[in-house]
Amino acid sequence: MDRRSGVLMPMSSLPSPYGIGTMGKSAYQFVDFLRRSGQKYWQLLPLGPTSYGDSPYASFSSFAGNPYYIDLDLLVRDRLLKKNEISSLFWGNDPERVDYGVIYQNRFAVLRKAYERGSQLFADEFAAWRSQSGPWLENYALFMALKAHFGMRSWVEWDDEDIRLRRGDAVERYRRELSDEVSFYAFLQFLFFRQWNALREYAHEKGISFIGDVPIYVALDSADVWSEPKYFQLDADGVPSEVAGVPPDPFTEDGQLWGNPLYDYDEMKRDGFGWWIRRIEGVGRLYDVIRIDHFRGFESYWAVPYGEKTAKNGRWRKGPGMDLVGILTSWFHNLHFIAEDLGYTTPEVEKLLADSKLPGMKVLEFGFDPDGDGDYMPHNCPYHSVCYIGTHDNETVRGWVACLDRRTRSFARDYMHITEDEGWCWGMIRTGMASPCELFVLQMQDALELPRSARMNTPGTASGNWQWRMRPDALSAELSRKLKAYTHLYRRC
Numbered sequence: 001m002d003r004r005s006g007v008l009m010p011m012s013s014l015p016s017p018y019g020i021g022t023m024g025k026s027a028y029q030f031v032d033f034l035r036r037s038g039q040k041y042w043q044l045l046p047l048g049p050t051s052y053g054d055s056p057y058a059s060f061s062s063f064a065g066n067p068y069y070i071d072l073d074l075l076v077r078d079r080l081l082k083k084n085e086i087s088s089l090f091w092g093n094d095p096e097r098v099d100y101g102v103i104y105q106n107r108f109a110v111l112r113k114a115y116e117r118g119s120q121l122f123a124d125e126f127a128a129w130r131s132q133s134g135p136w137l138e139n140y141a142l143f144m145a146l147k148a149h150f151g152m153r154s155w156v157e158w159d160d161e162d163i164r165l166r167r168g169d170a171v172e173r174y175r176r177e178l179s180d181e182v183s184f185y186a187f188l189q190f191l192f193f194r195q196w197n198a199l200r201e202y203a204h205e206k207g208i209s210f211i212g213d214v215p216i217y218v219a220l221d222s223a224d225v226w227s228e229p230k231y232f233q234l235d236a237d238g239v240p241s242e243v244a245g246v247p248p249d250p251f252t253e254d255g256q257l258w259g260n261p262l263y264d265y266d267e268m269k270r271d272g273f274g275w276w277i278r279r280i281e282g283v284g285r286l287y288d289v290i291r292i293d294h295f296r297g298f299e300s301y302w303a304v305p306y307g308e309k310t311a312k313n314g315r316w317r318k319g320p321g322m323d324l325v326g327i328l329t330s331w332f333h334n335l336h337f338i339a340e341d342l343g344y345t346t347p348e349v350e351k352l353l354a355d356s357k358l359p360g361m362k363v364l365e366f367g368f369d370p371d372g373d374g375d376y377m378p379h380n381c382p383y384h385s386v387c388y389i390g391t392h393d394n395e396t397v398r399g400w401v402a403c404l405d406r407r408t409r410s411f412a413r414d415y416m417h418i419t420e421d422e423g424w425c426w427g428m429i430r431t432g433m434a435s436p437c438e439l440f441v442l443q444m445q446d447a448l449e450l451p452r453s454a455r456m457n458t459p460g461t462a463s464g465n466w467q468w469r470m471r472p473d474a475l476s477a478e479l480s481r482k483l484k485a486y487t488h489l490y491r492r493c
Contacts, residue, residue: 006041019091024071255311399452
């Protein structure tokens with residue numbers, strides 16, 4: 001990558017009249033804003049369908065797109081919906097928060113009407129796309145149809161053990177019995193990728209590329225685990241023996257208990273890590289640059305006994321290392337990768353990063369210990385790295401500053417030469433822009449100088465996350481000019 005910059009802006013955070021950001025008008029306007037502002041990259045959070053808790057890092061599929069992001073006005077344009085069918089519904093009463101409960105109640109009813117019309121209007125196009133999409137689509141569509149059939153419960157709780165464990169002719173029998181429901185979920189993916197491909201083509205025409213996350217783990221309640229259980233550490237009933245997490249650290253006393261099933265890397269290695277190759281191929285349909293979440297887990301990972309209430313009682317287990325990382329970095333010549341190497345590091349993790357030749361991450365909010373001279377201080381950041389003020393897991397700048405003790409705040413202010421006129425948000429944007437890192441990414445909330453209430457996620461908490469939305473009038477010409485001036489000054493245009 002050349003010396004460039006970009007903005008981290010979740011799709012869900014875009015403004016829209018229908019409760020959550022979509023791939024419609026606001027997405028195109030955001031691409032235009034990035035171009036006017038001299039940016040090269042739009043970084044997104046994972047785009048997969050979300051489940052309980054609304055986290056984009058706990059999806060029903062590693063391959064599918066989130067139906068919430070299908071733009072309803074574009075469906076009206078395509079004659080799949082009527083305007084009054086969407087404008088008459090309640091989508092939430094706070095333009096700065098996503099009400100996922102309301103979205104869940106209303107979105108699928110509207111999308112079903114689009115399916116009823118669209119399966120006829122786009123019959124040939126849908127059939128051709130479906131036949132070319134590969135096994136992931138049919139696995140996902142059947143999985144979601146089965147979830148609906150069993151009251152949206154996790155697959156490990158389905159009443160019919162034969163389909164739960166994919167025995168005998170159960171898969172084909174249910175595929176026939178639920179054929180319309182399977183087609184409905186497949187059609188939603190057709191709509192998602194139809195809109196996404198148009199948006200991505202538009203962005204590329206404007207010189208904007210996409211950065212997106214690949215969560216290292218997948219959710220237990222996912223089509224991935226249900227359809228290919230042999231690649232995961234499960235017992236004969238589909239129950240994990242150990243689950244994923246991270247150990248306690250200065251920020252989380254109990255660690256973080258993620259609960260994802262762990263991979264059976266020995267089984268994956270037998271076919272040359274084909275599961276991972278297919279997964280990256282799928283993500284490559286979305287992004288130009290892939291950020292590998294929790295990269296250190298490829299060196300060794302924290303395994304917590306299933307049933308534990310915290311992540312305290314886990315153990316480190318050896319990961320696949322360069323056996324897997326080397327395949328991913330050599331297989332996909334049209335993609336770039338970023339290693340999310342945050343968290344507990346060791347010499348072994350540092351060696352894996354060096355061997356992979358991938359850029360790691362430097363987070364400014366971690367860099368201002370008055371008594372230290374750590375890796376995250378701007379003068380220590382190497383060129384081959386990506387600088388963030390903070391990620392989706394961190395405070396906004398205003399929230400971060402509010403939590404600093406007086407000594408740390410004074411040191412950070414002096415180091416970055418923060419002035420009252422410029423303020424903390426733009427002072428940190430300037431610092432990141434000026435860093436030697438080849439790529440600098442800022443959160444949209446910090447460009448808008450928003451308080452800590454705009455924070456996207458607080459790790460270790462189960463509610464109140466992933467809700468922030470940008471106001472419709474936020475992308476002003478003045479903001480664009482200001483961001484472009486900083487970008488140009490530090491030669492990132």
